[in-house]
Amino acid sequence: xxxxxxxxxxxxxxxxxxxxxxxxxxxxxxxxxxxxxxxxxxxxxxxxxxxxxxxxxxxxxxxxxxxxxxxxxxxxxxxxxxxxxxxxxxxxxxxxxxxxxxxxxxxxxxxxxxxxxxxxxxxxxxxxxxxxxxxxxxxxxxxxxxxxxxxxxxxxxxxxxxxxxxxxxxxxxxxxxxxxxxxxxxxxxxxxxxxxxxxxxxxxxxxxxxxxxxxxxxxxxxxxxxxxxxxxxxxxxxxxxxxxxxxxxxxxxxxxxxxxxxxxxxxxxxxxxxxxxxxxxxxxxxxxxxxxxxxxxxxxxxxxxxxxxxxxxxxxxxxxxxxxxxxx
Numbered sequence: 665x666x667x668x669x670x671x672x673x674x675x676x677x678x679x680x681x682x683x684x685x686x687x688x689x690x691x692x693x694x695x696x697x698x699x700x701x702x703x704x705x706x707x708x709x710x711x712x713x714x715x716x717x718x719x720x721x722x723x724x725x726x727x728x729x730x731x732x733x734x735x736x737x738x739x740x741x742x743x744x745x746x747x748x749x750x751x752x753x754x755x756x757x758x759x760x761x762x763x764x765x766x767x768x769x770x771x772x773x774x775x776x777x778x779x780x781x782x783x784x785x786x787x788x789x790x791x792x793x794x795x796x797x798x799x800x801x802x803x804x805x806x807x808x809x810x811x812x813x814x815x816x817x818x819x820x821x822x823x824x825x826x827x828x829x830x831x832x833x834x835x836x837x838x839x840x841x842x843x844x845x846x847x848x849x850x851x852x853x854x855x856x857x858x859x860x861x862x863x864x865x866x867x868x869x870x871x872x873x874x875x876x877x878x879x880x881x882x883x884x885x886x887x888x889x890x891x892x893x894x895x896x897x898x899x900x901x902x903x904x905x906x907x908x909x910x911x912x913x914x915x916x917x918x919x920x921x922x923x924x925x926x927x928x929x930x931x932x933x934x935x936x937x938x939x940x941x942x943x944x945x946x947x948x949x950x951x952x953x954x955x956x957x958x959x960x961x962x963x964x965x966x967x968x969x970x971x972x973x974x975x976x977x978x979x980x981x982x983x984x985x986x987x988x989x990x991x992x
Contacts, residue, residue, distance in 0.1 A: 688778075695777035702784065703768055706803050707761035715763040715805025718748045719756055728876045739880060741831040742873035743866040760805070767802045770813040774951035783947050789899050791940050801941030807832065808941045812948040815839055815931055819924045819948075820955040823851040824858035829931070831862065834881065835908055836931040836945070838915055845919035900938050908934045925953035 721727055721738040727745055729737045738745065751759045771780040783798045794800040801808040811833050817825030823843065830837035843852035867874055900907070911933030918926035928948035935942045 692777045695781040696772075698781055699768055699772070699777060699784075702799075703761075703764055706764040707757075709803075710757045710760050713760075713803070713805035714807075715760060716756065718745070718763075718805075719752055719759050721745050722749070722752060727873055728880050741863075741866075741877055742870050743831050743862050746866055746869065763805055764802055767807065767809040770809050771798070771802075771947065774813055774816050774947060775954075779950070783944075789940060789943055791898070794940055797940050797943035798947065801944040804941060806941045808944040809947065811836065811931075812928065812945045812951070815928050815945070815948045816951040816955070818855060819927055819952050820959075823854040826855040827859040827862055830855075830859045833931075833935055835904065835934045835936055838908070838912055838934050839927045839931045841912065841915045842919045842924065842927050845916060846922075898939065899943070904934075904936060907938075924956055925949055928952060 717738055718740075722745065727738060727742065751762065754762075768780070771783060774780075775783055784796060784802075786796055786798065790796055791800065795803070798809070811829055814825045814828035815836075818829070818839065819842070823840075826837060826840050829839065840852060840855045843849075843855065863874070911930040914930035914933060915927055918924065918930065926949070928945060931948075932938070932942065932945045935945065
């Protein structure tokens, strides 16, 4: 009788969500509506932000500036510019809206609608006339959210996601040390191999650009380029060399402890420039932690299922054998 009642309750639970589930569903719908409004506000403004730099990178016939200029200049890899090329064929206002939508979608993929809204509203750090870190980086067109999503993807599903990090925010690619230290050679090979494949394909079409990019990166770590970037830092005016070493230490600690969620902190510390929008990379911390927790819960549930359904004992097998003999 009790088993019958329990089965009925479980069946009803599957058909009708619990009150808590309904609240979460309603809150998610409201969050999506607010996010749509935020996107509309971003799409309406067409000022020349970072995404405008990507869109106009090829217009003067020279992809890279002669010297390192981190403001209003294209400084990512040739592969990123080539991938962005189809968008360059569209009018700028459309590209601006599509780029903001892509980053908001990546944020929702990482944290869900409610989490995405919380991240946008999270007030630390904050700058007047810019807003919060997540809002500012999306509104400004800097692909920090895509960097966070690539780190999340690389640590939880597909290590090849780190190729995006290595080809844009190069120094933040120290996250792949997690695979090396934990001797996950397949994952490390995937991250490095996908990056190498993208470079090889890109170089077929524009081999000279990779030499120009390497020269540009060298200028970024020189005394002049480094000091120019450091002068813009407001929240963390620490040279990349110092931040990078601390970031490597964080990744090493995360690797030894199995804290994949802490790897994005090391990647954040190793960003070429942090400023306000750089803090948006930290959205990967809860995203990875939630997926790590979910995977752990699923593994525990699977283990409990195996324990709850033990293999038939020899005594039970003997009874079945005698039954078959009698039946025969």
